[in-house]
Amino acid sequence: MTQRLPRVPPTRPSDTAPLWRSEIGQLDSLMGAPPPPAPPRRQLPQGWLLKGLGLVGVAVASGLVWLVVMPKGDPEPPPTTTSTAPTGEFSFARAPQAPEPVLDSSCAPHAYGKAKEYFTTTPCQQLSRSLYTVSASGKQVLVSVVVVKMADDKAAADLKKFLDGDNTGNVYDLSREGVAKVPGGPDWVAHGEYASKLQGRELVIVESDFYGAAKSSERDRKLLDRISNDALRLAS
Helix, strand or coil, rough: CCCCCCCCCCCCHHHHHHHHHHHHHHHHHHHCCCCCCCCCCCCHHHHHHHHHHHHHHHHHHCCCHHHCCCCCCCCCCCCCCCCCCCCCCCCCCCCCCCCCEEEEEEHHHHHHHHHHHHHHHHCCCCEEEEEEEEECCCCCEEEEEEECCCCCCCHHHHHHHCCCCCCEEEEHHHHHHCCCCCCCCCCCHHHHHEEEEEEEEEEEEEEEEEECCCCCCCCCHHHHHHHHHHHHHHHH
16 A cells, blocks of 8 residues: 655745845845935025124124224323422422413513513513422522523523613512412512523523512521522423
8 A cells, every 4th residue: 555645835946036036136226226315404594694794793893993992011100290390409389379381472561670671672582480489497488480582592691681780670470460369478579589590592580589578578588599599490
């Protein structure tokens, strides 16, 4: 008796081979395909771009302005009002009634005596008058400093020779003329002591007297002479 074995269906090449080839083909296509395109870049609106450029411009301008106005080193100290006159024996201070020199373009209207006639025929170019105070030996002294500018050096020398004489008159000081009222000041500095010196075409004239002094008052004339000569430097 012959035993019959069960039938096994034959294997069909088409059941496996096609599937394998299709998978290989898909893999090849994936490997050889170009890469996917990059996502598009996000662009800012034009308005935001213009605003950004504007802010950059403002920052640059601010930096330039700071470079211009920024302090260069240490700040400069405020100007002082100390006198530039050379030092001397006494310490003079401007009278508060005449804190600045009084300038005029002519001398004759401010002169008296023979000096008025002199300036009428030989006019000056400029007149500068100042008042100072100084304390010496416990006494207060008023000092008049007058600077007369003449046409040239010779005219200034001739004027000095004339005014250094006796009974010639002179230029009024600011107190005597009433331009600056000095409370308690002397009756007239011309009653005190006198000094003069040349500075090129300028003649410096100084007169000084004690506060409260009258024409007939007793005076320390040696002290006044020292004060008047020392005050000549105030016109430097």
